[in-house]
Amino acid sequence: MRAAPPPLAGGVPGADALRPLLGAVLDALRTGAEERGGPLPAGGPEAVARRTAALGAVLPETGTGPDEALRTLVHALAAGAADPADPLCAAHLHTPPLALAAAADLAASALNPSMDSWDQAPAASALEALVTTALAAEIHPGAPRPDALVTTGGTESNQLALLLARERTGPVRTVVGANAHHSFRRAAWLLGLPAPVVVPTPHGTLEPGALDAALTVTPGPLLVAATAGTTDEGLVDPLPALADVCAAHGADLHVDAAYGGPVLFSRTHRRLLDGLDRARTVTVDLHKLGWQPAAAGLLAVRDTTDLAALAHTADYLNADDDTDAGLPDLLGRSPRTTRRPDVLKAAVTLRALGRTGLGALVDTCMDLAQDLADRIEKTPGLDLRARPALTTVLFRPHDADDTEVAAIRRSLLTGGRAVLGRARADGRLWLKATLLNPHATPGDLDQLITLVEGSAHR
Template sequence: MTRSALLTHQTSAHYADTLHEVVERLAARVASVAAPFSGRPRDALARLVADVDLDDAPVGEARALREIDAMFVENAVWFHHPAYAAHLNCPVAVAAVAAEAVLAAVNTSVDTYDQSTVATFMERRLVGWTARRIGFDGGDGVFTSGGTQSNLHALFLAREHALAVHGSGVLTGAERASLQQRLLVVATQGSHFSVQKSALLLGLGEDAVVTVPTDGDGRMDPAALTMTLDVIARTDRIPMAVVATAGTTDRGCLDPLDAVADACDAVGAWLHVDAAYGCGLLVSPTRRHLLAGIERARSVTVDFHKSFFQPVSSSALVVRDPADLARTGWHAAYLNPDDAEEPNLVDTSLQTTRRFDALKLWVTLRALGADGVGALFDRVLDLAADVHRVVDADPDLRLLARTDLSTVLFRYQPSGTSDAEADRLVPEVRAALLASGRAMVAKTVLDGRPCLKLTLLNPDATLDDVRGVLELVKTEGSAHRRRPVEVAR
């Protein structure tokens, strides 16, 4: 690699020229996007990538960037397009995108103070701000790569707390292993899959995640939780943590946090609230009350790259008691010795080298204000409420569940269509829309039956935009419904 290929003071002009060209080309793409996806077939995309010889002679920056434009940008999924309504992906704040360019160019790593200096204080300030929004006066936390890591980190802290409380002093390996097999995590079927994955990674028993029944809207049943915790106590197991969800992935519903906290307090169980999706309510001017009781949790997951409209990645784990984070501590003489006077964020993180993702949120809050971000989230929640009414009134569509946030679960099922036929149509409709690139919806399973899912996180999308997506669903559903079924020979 030649010296001129790196960003240094000698290449600052080259850096500016290159970035300006890329930004202009990308801006033109954003302005001209006509569909959320190109619709290019999967095998064609695979060939497009396989045909590039990464061991071939270099082609130079200009050609390499044009190649990326044709290969990646042209075939990317565009979350800002109003016909994208599949997963928990959002269009991003322009201020945050600009901040992303800054942090990439500076390349700060916030693991130690001597690599990040002022960035350390900025992240800590944002963590403190988030903690106060939750209701954790004096709380602490750390930025993470996403909700999965935040949930893993929270359950790690809960595990270490449980071992300390129920163990007798310093545990031997055998004692620790034996006690650990008694630990249970209590959640609902609507909890994020990372709860089960975390239990596996933390070395808990195969039956370590206990499922609590929910009410008709998919929320944790507090009475069932109390009964579950009582059974756990009578079987000599330990409720290491109860995971409540403030915004389930499929239904977008919020568990009754105050009632769940009552049940946890009665037995001294660690309450973790996964608010990866619903954290936007922390700044909502109209719906903050939906998170009542979150301040009683011991730890909370927030995903700013969902409902704060941040580029991936931007997430955090926030704890009520800063002492809990000390359980993550690990000191290395060359990096963060235990006698260091400097504030080293690696002391409380599962990661070492870590991007300064907090910068994006900092700039967004300064540019738009917390109320401004909250108003954007309110817009998608208002849109979802309108879409629910539209779907419920459409004779060809069947609304399957209500939501507290911005998901819509439904099926194409005109009068006279059997459940079995509607089941068959769900994946076919989704696949047809993806193949065309015209719209993107997700599919999931609710109460044992497949269904289509809209996840609305675009504040600029209108009801007419979503009506257009629903019309495409109906068109594809009708076409596949009329298609004759081949008889096996």
């Protein structure tokens, strides 16, 4: 006689089936973090791989049962994690997710709607329509028909922006600053478009005069990709002036605001994004300055008709007679077919915190960056690259060369003491602190500086 199959997560019994398993997961997350004792595991890649391999067979002949499997593997993952919730884990645009967003993501996983046909995601598709319309209106206020697509993040959003431009105009040529994200080059390659024209950005941002000169000699059709929050320094291009240059040359403007876009929630700092509304398409990631579990990307458009190029028919998902009968057609909402209801966690966060609550989180992290910059300036042995524009701070020991800067970063990583990024600016290598943890304290900032100083003096 066959054993009963394992319980499912959905339906009425699903909550009772999940409850004891969640206890095992939460216990393992706690004990794993306690064992790690810092922002990431000590010992470097070989030590982590060795400890992971010691867990035993990935596919045993006889299973160990749900409690043991969850406790063992979740504990191992937590103990070996680079945990963005630790204030000393500050290398990348990798945010510590809010607990409420992670809880909402559990519900999305349990219900498991697939956002490619209405009969798989009735409420989820309706909720996605409400949230994307509201966020598109934040990005393009006053536009008659703004809209947004949910994406896996900036790379997919930027690729979609190029795809939509190609479908509007033919073989569009993308013009980017040297500060632009690497995804534009890859997107052009994937879409069979010419390689982007790269405009030098010696001061870190795309300058209007340099863009004007490039557009003057580059045959169209043209799509200019500006940046609101560069990956290396968190800089914001001068969007109003760039929009003027684009208008003068008949070029469309796309803004990659994957990092900086959520600054719109801040009444204090939203002026940094003046001119964003003049872009035809805008990339925003809520898994950066929105504190969502990945993935939570958006591509916003000024006019929903621009999305018509994504229309696609698969008879088993969006047959014409079903669409004519009123069933929403979801295939035109993404180039992907099966996709998660990633909008749920964002919707819960927006409702729970509101614009004011999200803006306060943005302001806190912006203030932390300024505070860290102040402390670095007052530390005689450290050099600050520049005052931060968003939440990224570049610094380095005063007398260190690039080889030493790289070695300091790796020493902190392999020791499990701190996670800092690296960025090249002004011809030199810098340590990069990306401050996305609103719970970080002045003491954490001091500890970061102390760790860097200590590693530099070895």
